[in-house]
Amino acid sequence: MKCALVVPAWVPQEIFSSKTASSQINYWQPLGTLYVAAVLRQAGHEVRFFNGAFLTHNAICAGLREFNPGFIGLYSTTFGWEKAKKAAQDFKMMLGKQVFICAGGPYPIAAQEKCLEDAGASMDAIITGEGEYSTLELIERLESGNGLEGIRGVVYNSAGGIIKNQPRPLISDLDAIPFPARDLLGDAGLYIPPPATYKRKPVAVLMTSRGCNRNCIYCFQIDKTRKSGIRCRSVENVLKEIEHCLKEGYREIKFIDDTLAADYNRALRLAREIKARGLDFTWFASACVNQVDKPLLQAFKDAGCWAILFGAESGVQKNLNTIRKGTTLAQIRTAVKAAREVGLKVSTPFMFGIPGETFEEGLQTIDFAVDIDPDIANFHAITPFPGTYLYDNIEKFGYLSDELSDFTYQGAAFVPYTMTREEIIKLRRIGFRKFYGRPSFMLKKLLELRTPHDFGVALKSIKSLFWLFINNNERLKAKS
Numbered sequence: 001m002k003c004a005l006v007v008p009a010w011v012p013q014e015i016f017s018s019k020t021a022s023s024q025i026n027y028w029q030p031l032g033t034l035y036v037a038a039v040l041r042q043a044g045h046e047v048r049f050f051n052g053a054f055l056t057h058n059a060i061c062a063g064l065r066e067f068n069p070g071f072i073g074l075y076s077t078t079f080g081w082e083k084a085k086k087a088a089q090d091f092k093m094m095l096g097k098q099v100f101i102c103a104g105g106p107y108p109i110a111a112q113e114k115c116l117e118d119a120g121a122s123m124d125a126i127i128t129g130e131g132e133y134s135t136l137e138l139i140e141r142l143e144s145g146n147g148l149e150g151i152r153g154v155v156y157n158s159a160g161g162i163i164k165n166q167p168r169p170l171i172s173d174l175d176a177i178p179f180p181a182r183d184l185l186g187d188a189g190l191y192i193p194p195p196a197t198y199k200r201k202p203v204a205v206l207m208t209s210r211g212c213n214r215n216c217i218y219c220f221q222i223d224k225t226r227k228s229g230i231r232c233r234s235v236e237n238v239l240k241e242i243e244h245c246l247k248e249g250y251r252e253i254k255f256i257d258d259t260l261a262a263d264y265n266r267a268l269r270l271a272r273e274i275k276a277r278g279l280d281f282t283w284f285a286s287a288c289v290n291q292v293d294k295p296l297l298q299a300f301k302d303a304g305c306w307a308i309l310f311g312a313e314s315g316v317q318k319n320l321n322t323i324r325k326g327t328t329l330a331q332i333r334t335a336v337k338a339a340r341e342v343g344l345k346v347s348t349p350f351m352f353g354i355p356g357e358t359f360e361e362g363l364q365t366i367d368f369a370v371d372i373d374p375d376i377a378n379f380h381a382i383t384p385f386p387g388t389y390l391y392d393n394i395e396k397f398g399y400l401s402d403e404l405s406d407f408t409y410q411g412a413a414f415v416p417y418t419m420t421r422e423e424i425i426k427l428r429r430i431g432f433r434k435f436y437g438r439p440s441f442m443l444k445k446l447l448e449l450r451t452p453h454d455f456g457v458a459l460k461s462i463k464s465l466f467w468l469f470i471n472n473n474e475r476l477k478a479k480s
């Protein structure tokens with residue numbers, strides 16, 4: 001069947017201030033959708049991918065009219081749901097009701113049948129978990145003209161109303177899934193992360209494991225129970241994909257595992273094999289502060305890793321406990337110090353608006369960020385995505401926006417009982433100013449400039465800092 005996979009059209013200005021978007025916008029590859037594409041193609045279906053990160057809605061419509069697919073699969077985050085709904089209405093109108101339209105991704109996984117109730121007749125089904133095999137089975141049923149009864153992981157509209165099939169168990173053998181269909185991306189050069197977070201390009205995104213065994217209250221995971229823990233691909237399978245990416249011309253890899261060091265020995269083996277095989281690429285990964293030590297970080301460094309992201313989140317232990325991070329301030333200090341000592345750049349996201357947090361504690365977090373002195377610090381607002389513990393227990397903690405487009409870490413979605421929205425917005429502004437506005441930090445960055453890329457990053461950062469200082473950041477303005 002002709003299958004179109006679509007990320008509905010969106011623009012950075014919907015998330016970031018136009019003044020600072022250039023230093024903040026991220027275009028990692030949409031790996032999840034590319035996995036679904038790879039499985040459909042492997043089964044013989046003709047697949048095209050339309051990414052609304054780089055295509056307008058009209059351009060996507062024109063492409064679909066020319067391709068005339070029998071199946072359209074839409075990707076949606078919470079932020080993107082209204083767009084996915086509108087896109088489905090327009091595509092149905094344009095191609096007729098015989099085209100089968102379904103949605104998948106974080107929001108449909110969390111909201112399930114609510115999506116169909118909300119979207120009405122323009123949406124025929126929702127994929128409620130990992131999409132590879134649920135989508136394939138659904139398409140094969142459509143081709144055979146049989147109904148969708150019993151296909152696990154599917155909720156669908158039927159003459160008799162909305163039918164919710166059993167959830168599909170999570171994929172246990174991740175090695176069996178074909179590599180993401182990155183060739184469907186067209187120009188890989190478009191998929192660049194925020195300027196300060198890559199060294200070489202093009203950049204591929206790669207996932208060596210799925211899931212997380214931690215219980216952070218704000219984090220969305222396909223397996224809400226976390227009972228499945230972390231499912232790992234074999235090191236051999238991961239190395240094969242890395243070699244495949246290098247053959248495709250990629251020069252940097254962003255490992256998007258929630259933590260690459262969950263299995264210490266596996267992480268060490270992966271790093272040592274990358275080095276032993278002399279695979280020429282730079283890489284960036286994330287890890288939990290209490291899963292790493294200096295020898296592992298040294299092995300990462302020796303294997304081409306140039307930066308590591310540690311989810312620091314807060315500089316106040318009480319608030320770390322509230323979000324159930326399972327880490328301590330001392331562990332954050334130790335991990336950042338060890339990473340710096342082996343020569344890795346360190347990136348640490350922090351968040352404000354944690355339930356029970358006060359404005360003063362927010363200032364403490366900023367002082368902590370300055371004190372541990374990472375290379376990159378981000379100051380987000382905690383965002384209770386549907387499908388998370390925080391979202392499901394929101395009344396206990398604070399006020400939630402009912403506008404789905406507010407769910408973007410930028411501060412509009414949630415206010416705890418102990419703070420105001422203005423205070424969260426203010427803390428984010430103070431955080432960026434105080435951290436990046438330090439003469440010592442600017443001098444350090446100036447002395448590190450080596451390549452034209454570095455100069456580009458510096459210019460974009462200075463521009464963002466300038467707008468942050470003159471306080472003209474409409475996106476950071478409090479929602480009235």
Ligand code: B12
Binds near residue numbers: 409
């Ligand atoms: C890569 C990525 C991006 C990329 C690409 C997103 C895209 N697809 O266009 C970029 C950088 C552009 C991006 C942007 C944003 N992102 Co983002 N992103 C991710 C990240 C790190 C990896 C996604 C991934 O590939 N996962 C691995 C695969 C295996 O899982 P998966 O994507 O869920 O895919 C499976 C299923 O969802 C399903 N599926 C996926 N796609 C499709 C498509 C169809 C048709 C079907 C049927 C099924 C299906 O099958 C897949 C395979 O099993 C996730 C975190 C994470 N670890 O998942 C955050 C994440 C998806 N992003 C998130 C957010 C909030 C955003 C932003 C709003 C961030 C912001 N800047 O403020 C924007 C919104 C953009 C938008 N248009 O919606 C949240 C979404 C939470 C929610 N419930 O809404 C996540 C979950 C991070 C988090 N934990 O908070 N993101």
